[in-house]
Amino acid sequence: MNTLIKSTQKVNVLKENDVIPFFDVLKANVTRSNMEMTVIFLKVTVTDLNQNNVIEDLEEQIADFLVSEVRNTDMLFKLEGSLRWGILLTQNGEEEGNAFLNRIFQLVKNDYFPSKIDSTFTLQGIIVAVKNDQVTFEDLKDKQFEVFNELSEPWEIEIVTSFKAQPLKRVKVSILEENAIFREVLEMTVQKMVIDHFQLETKVFSDGYEFLQSDWYLSGHTHLVIMNDILPRKNGLNVLHTLRNMANQKKFIIYMMTNRKSQGDMNYAYESGVDEYLIKPFDLNLLQAQLKRTFARL
Numbered sequence: 248m249n250t251l252i253k254s255t256q257k258v259n260v261l262k263e264n265d266v267i268p269f270f271d272v273l274k275a276n277v278t279r280s281n282m283e284m285t286v287i288f289l290k291v292t293v294t295d296l297n298q299n300n301v302i303e304d305l306e307e308q309i310a311d312f313l314v315s316e317v318r319n320t321d322m323l324f325k326l327e328g329s330l331r332w333g334i335l336l337t338q339n340g341e342e343e344g345n346a347f348l349n350r351i352f353q354l355v356k357n358d359y360f361p362s363k364i365d366s367t368f369t370l371q372g373i374i375v376a377v378k379n380d381q382v383t384f385e386d387l388k389d390k391q392f393e394v395f396n397e398l399s400e401p402w403e404i405e406i407v408t409s410f411k412a413q414p415l416k417r418v419k420v421s422i423l424e425e426n427a428i429f430r431e432v433l434e435m436t437v438q439k440m441v442i443d444h445f446q447l448e449t450k451v452f453s454d455g456y457e458f459l460q461s462d463w464y465l466s467g468h469t470h471l472v473i474m475n476d477i478l479p480r481k482n483g484l485n486v487l488h489t490l491r492n493m494a495n496q497k498k499f500i501i502y503m504m505t506n507r508k509s510q511g512d513m514n515y516a517y518e519s520g521v522d523e524y525l526i527k528p529f530d531l532n533l534l535q536a537q538l539k540r541t542f543a544r545l
Contacts, residue, residue, distance in 0.1 A: 260310050261324040266335060267384045269322055273337060274380050283340040283411070287348060288373040288391040289313075291330035292401065302329050305368065312360055316351060326388075330368075333391075341376040341406055348372040348404050356402070369401030378411045386410070415446040416545070419466070422451045423458055423474030423483065424504070433473060436531050442542045455481030459489060469498050469545060471538075476505040476516070484519065491520035500541055504529075 273284050291309060293301065306329065313332060317323050322335040336344055352370055354360060373391050387410070394405050420437055424430040430451050437449050452458040455478045464470060472490065476483040483503060490499045503521040505512070513524050523537055 259323075260314060261322060263324055263326050263333075266322055266324040266333070270335060270384050273335070274377065274382065277378055277380050282378075284377040285336040285339055285341050285344045286375045286377065286387055287334040287336065287344050288326070288375070288387075288395070289332045289334070289348075289351075290371045290373075290395050291368050292371070293330070293368045306330060308360075313351075316347075316354075341374050341408075344374040344376075345404060345406065348374065352402055352404075371395060371398050371401065372404045373407060374404065375407045376411050378413050381414055382410045413444045416444055417446050417448065417468050418542075418545075419463065419468050419470045420447050420449040421458060421463065421470065421472045421474070422449065423453075423455060423472065423478060423486065424451070425453055425475065425478055427453070432531070433534075436534060437473075437538070440535060440538065442539065445542055445545075454479040455483060455486040458486060464490070464499075467495060467498060469500070471500045471502070471541070473502040474504065476503055476507065484516075487516075487519055487521065496520075502534075502537075 270286075276282065277284050291305070293305065306325075309330070309332070310323075310325070313323055313334070317334055320337050322337065324333045324335070325331075326333055334347075336347075352372070355370060373394050375387055375390065377387075390407055390409070394407060398405060422430060422433045422437070424433060430453070434449055434451050437447060440447070450461075450463055452461070455474070457480075458464065458474075459481060464472075472486070474483045474486060478486075483505075487501060487503070490496055490501065493499075500522050501520060502523045502525060503516050504525045504527055505516070506527050507513075508526055516524055522541070525534065525537075
């Protein structure tokens, strides 16, 4: 099978080009799951060439060694050129990557590497943390060449964090409230919030009819709706039913404000699709705390 350079019972050593589709799939989940992906790059430098074909033999032995040390959930791949490898950690961050490299380095330094070659070599490593789904595999390759060229000492480990910055996720916020003063207070409360990785775009509406007549709610962006249950022309429950009957209704996060305190009203609201139920009067600090918890789950 051309995809594989070497096959063992534990993991396969992939070619560079064949790891890219796996990288792209994992990268797409980085921002959605708010997780971190880590890629390790490993460079071997031979310091004493005493045999013919030492590079080829050493590459084979290092590949066997790395296969024995990585987990079956990781992806080990050979980079183009001599004596360079990469490891895609599918379930760990940079801290675990650093621990892995330190362990590998200690094993080699302490002669636990089963070498059959009468030559010495040193290692250098780079750990790249990825939390941005816009980065490409080529970006990582270019970065590792740049960083390796800057490393001056053997056994150095460099952590690259330039790909951790997440792109801002656009979220629409609609506030539906008849009372002009309270509507402005809610708008200011939302606009003062600073939430990492999110860009909030806020609009206010005095009733449900005005909101539904706009095209503001029709885009595919995540949409937070904070609305009163009683509104002129179309009330909050009418709006709720309209939004929850849309094909892409899961994009809506709906906060219902109300004076109704009965258990029956609350049950009906939640069963109809409300995400949060706010009984007036409520503390604006409580609203902010609930909103932060909501954004933390996105």
